[in-house]
Amino acid sequence: MKTTKVFRSGALTFTGHYGARLIGLGVFVLLGFAMDCLAQGTMQLRFDGQPAGTRIAIWNYSESGVEFWNPYGPENLARVGSGVTTMPDNGTAYLQVSQGATLRFQAPSLPPFNLVSLDLAEYTTTSGPARVHLVAYSFMAAVVGTIDFTTDGINDSTGPLVDFETFTFDTRFQNVLWVEMTGGLFSLDNLVISGVPEPSSGGLILVGVFSWLGWSRVRRMRL
């Protein structure tokens, strides 16, 4: 025999199993959103996948929802694998920006992000230090920060020297919508951004819902 139970929540009153389900669903969805907030994570874009010893010119590149391209001219970008003669090398693939090209990136499917750090290197062994001017934009094209990077000029390709340097951003670079890097003749790897949802956060909500459904089914079988 099934019993009727009354659940009261503020001004709302639910009756019987529907009340239990609504309250249970609310709890799990709130838990999911809470976990979503806690799961704001950091993402590292590695530009990997280009085979070692190869280089290919490209018009655009996308990784984990972040899109890269040159919005202003015919100068293109390139994906470079490790171990390419005269190109900097860190044992992995990376993105290269040719002379005169502007690199823009944005993440239309993600909330505004924070810039954390990036690795930069020269273009080739003979191109000298890379000089990059970076501007980060927020809502209404407001500039949140500009910064200039100059690399050390050290690039011995596959030799023993360290070609890439890590540059970190200060706290100005928050809530960024898109970024432009001008100057050309540089190589980019390991771009780190934060404030992005971790892939598992949406799954946590589904786990919560399915857990509730399972709990509800078991409870119903017991009554």
Ligand SMILES: [Ca+2]
């Ligand atoms: Ca890489």
Ligand SMILES: [Ca+2]
């Ligand atoms: Ca260098």
